[in-house]
Amino acid sequence: MPQEEESLGKAVDGRLVRRLLGYLRPYRWTVVAATVAAALQSATQVVGPYLNKVVIDRYLFPTPAGRGSLLAGILPHNALRGVTELGVIYLSVLVVGFVLDFGQTYAMQWVGQYTMYDLRREVFHHLQRLPISFFDRNPAGRLVTRVTNDVETLNDTISTALVALFDDMFVLVMIIAIMIRFNWRLSLITLGVVPLIFLATHFFRTAVRESYRRIRIYVAQINVFLQEHITGMAVVQAFNRERRALAEFHDINREHLHAWISAVFAYAVYYPAVEFLSILAVTLILWFGGLRVMHGELTIGIVFAFIQYAQRFFRPIQDLSDKYNTLQSAMASSERIFRLLDTPVDATAAPEGAAEAGAAPAAAPGRIEFDHVWFAYKGEDWILRDVSFAAEPGESVAIVGHTGAGKTTMISLLLRFYDVQKGRILLDGVDLRAWDVHALRRRFGIVLQDPYLSTGTIADNVRMDDDRMPAEVVREAERQANLTDFLATLPLGDATPLRERGSGLSTGQKQLVNFARALAARPSILILDEATASVDTDTELKIREALERMLAGRTSILIAHRLSTVQRADQILVMHKGVLRERGTHQELLRQQGIYWRLYRLQYKDQEARPGGARKLEAVREPAPS
Amino acid sequence: MRWELLTTLWPYLRRYRGRLALGLGILLLNTAVLVSIPYIIDLAINDLGGGISGAKLLKYCALLMAAVSARAVLNYLQRLILITVSRRLEFDLRNDLLAKLETMSGGFFQQYRTGDLMARSVNDLSAVRNMLGPGIMYSAQAVVLFAYVLAILWRLDPRLTLIAFVPAPIVTLAVQWFGKRIHERFERIQSMFSSLATRVEENLSGLRLVRAYAREAQEEAKFERLNREYVQRNLRLVLLSGAFQPLLQFLLGVAYVLVLWFGGRAVLEHRITLGGYAAFNLYMAQMAFPMIAMGYVINLVQRGAASWARLQELLQQTPQIADGPATDPSVTALAGEIEFRHLNFDYDGIAVLRDLNLHIPAGRTLALVGPTGAGKSTLVGLIPRLLEAAPGMVLVDGRPIREIPLDVLRQNIGWVPQETFLFSDTLGANIAFGRPEADEAEVREPAERAGLSLDVADFPEGYATRVGERGLTLSGGQKQRTALARALLRNPRILILDDALASVDTLTEERILEGLEQARRGRTTLLISHRISTVRSADQIAVLQDGHITEAGTHAELIGRGGTYAALYEKQLLEEELAQVE
Structure with a gap:
């Protein structure tokens, strides 16, 4: 659904706005204070022309009509002193305005930032509780966008657009109020131009919206074209497509240029038009105001103040229309965020606050039983068909089979990432569905096929950010996982910070860190999805050693890709196309001469086929029991 | 503006020098009309003070309307011409950029990743365009307006002019000072923003493990720390940006206060007229925007210059693989014979192919097998010269590959890449x-x-x-x-199939290969595959290991030898057997 990112709805959607306002609730008093400050501040913005009017009418060109003003009582008669005092008043107003302006901007931005903080936290929290199947359907990239860009777009609206909106409205109201107080007839004449401005703005917006729509399309095309041709440049070159590709690019680029030129055209008409209208207002003031001055009905100061106000008047009106676009994209973003938040969390999700409940009670035996388990990711597309087996406490079970045989699915089910469709899975005699999910998962130590490392130190990765885990436990786990030698070569030991996804470590080293993590959790059941990536001989030896130590005394489930690791398992399950086909020890299965036997021969050949290194490896391996 | 910036941009600018000159001429005129507007108003106000006739007032109003009409037309033309030029420059630059990229080969794309190239051709290009369009227009406009207004006010009262302009340099300095710091803090926010995104990505990629270890709360705590830091950095920016706008307002206000103090006194002492006083007020209002714009434009130019340097880095690359003095233009057709002679090839100093010798007669099929990373794709990439070996190591039709015009060479090759x-x-x-x-x-x-x-x-x-x-x-x-x-x-005369059917099942592949049999006849074919069934019928099979050929011969010969190829064959037989288990 790529369209989801693009759809723009109406600028204001009552339902969404109400829900968004809910996020402002914790900060409502700050919002109120900021709004009051904004109102006061806009008053300071319109003071200048007013003071000018007083200066002109009272001191510079005194007329009887011009003596009255709000400040008449406090101003001295001496013109020189009066001008100085008015200057002081103006300066103090400016200082107050500065403080208020800064105060309200900071307060609103603060509110915006913390609202977004709350929202990001909520979205992230929700992501931790959505069912695994949700992530099978939704690509990670899009979900990242929800937490980051979409929230950011909202922030732009709340802390910038909304503040400016209030500001502009207040200034407009103030100016209109002052003008009416001065002279209502002249005010009406001045305001007569406003509908024309709105009309011009409306035409402009319609024209520009169409241009921007085309611009967006061509920008996307240019990006796709560039992206593709940079990535596939070898193909372009090998097929002598350079000239033609350039010609195609010219065409898209030209369309983009034309779309922009039509936007530039709209701007080139609009800005002069607005200026024209604002000077038209000035002319009208000069004409009608001037006539009244001639008749002594109006002072020069008022005419001059009107001229100054008329020019300040139009900027807020222009700004107001600009905010429309911002609001529109904010609505689209909030709709996407809310849709994610409204996705119901799954029954398998951990209950709220369960993580704080502390460690599970001391490890129990760890008996696992699959009882006629059927499972499909969707519909009747069975991945597992009627699988039954039991692992007694302390036993090691190896699962072998081709890719797609259902091995990894069995592990996902055991951890209750999904629920089975038919049959049941039991841990220590209790159906998984009856377990508290956190308590259940704490029983397992797990190593996945692709070793996972997150940013943080090696120790952080071993304890997996559980700060309550004692240092000795971490160190012991590292020792058992054969990590100690490697850590000794690092100046910072296990406090060495890892780069993104542990890019500084080799695959084998990553694997060992993952082993240590599984051990540090002190699980009663160990799950290992063996890595297929090849590692060097030295590390391979270390891994095998660690593995043996780990398996001792624990129930363990092992998905094996190399049969050499399987041979010592208490039972081997051979999965084939979702069905449990063979079951038994290495020797028993070899005697059956079935699938396992063929697999075994296949791998044996594989090792023969690998040159040099593999044979050396074979030499250090213990001989298979015969 | 730095000199080298201008000299490197000049080839692009000169195409539009006529329009630029016209646009700037209009700008001069346009700004003159702009400053005439307060002048007319001042005259009117002066006359209003001294008694005025209706006819004279009408004359002023008519003058104002005439000025603003002229202004509308000129303003329109100025914008249309100057801004459009910048869009055309962007158009030219973008085309040149792709044209340049098309001449670059593998090594370049290793050094500059797609994301980086995209960023340069999108973000940097728009920064350069902003420098050339609004950058040029606003700075020219500000300078011209400044000069005009200064001249007019100076004639009215030099002393008051100096006083009124005291805040001007402070405003420009403040804009620059804040601009730089705001930019820095903004960059810090951006880097935090990507950490935040990385954190979410990391969480989602480790999702199963997080759930399996019941570490949801810890993950949230980690996210929370970044989330909080992000907010903190944003608020540090707000501290500056929140003060910036109000400060500008304040400084401009100070200019008005100064005019009020000293101008008001000047009117009272009859050194200037009331109209003159009004003029100062109105011109201050007109100067407000250019003063702010100057600082903004300086930042625009700084950013544009940095981006232009990054674009130049690409535009000044010389093509590594192209026709040269060795090219023989008389070659227009190929037979398709290929030879590698003592071929050595390395990537960034790491040897990939070592002393490799191989000869494929025209019209024959060679199959290449070997482990991943042995250098098979590198070897076949040398034939269409997507990669370049040292002279004399690769020969087509018996002549060094560099003598064949690149166009002709590639025209005769059908390449099916691995990816x-x-x-x-x-x-x-x-x-x-x-x-x-x-x-x-x-x-x-x-x-x-x-x-x-x-x-x-x-x-x-x-x-x-x-x-x-x-x-x-x-x-x-x-x-x-x-x-x-x-x-x-x-x-094509030469067909290269680089593991081209790996995603097709064995049966379909066999059918396709049968169909190709006829197509392959008379063509030189290079076939890379992991499937024995694919390669067994080739005229010659070569096993490539660790950068050189370890075995070569027909299928029967290689099976007879019992080496790597034979082992591979046996393994695949078993695999097929297993696949048939129901």
């Missing part, structure tokens, strides 16, 4: 990629031979079906067969 790359276009256009003028019948033929025609019949719009972005998603096998058809359509 299939299709473009978001119709299926037909993708097949006709190497010969765009081909009609549908010509497209149909290779598609049939590549085993694609049956699939196409199922597509709603046949060959007109769009693939890739926002189109039909093809399966891996369909993609590979499309790439095969694309190569076949060129009717």
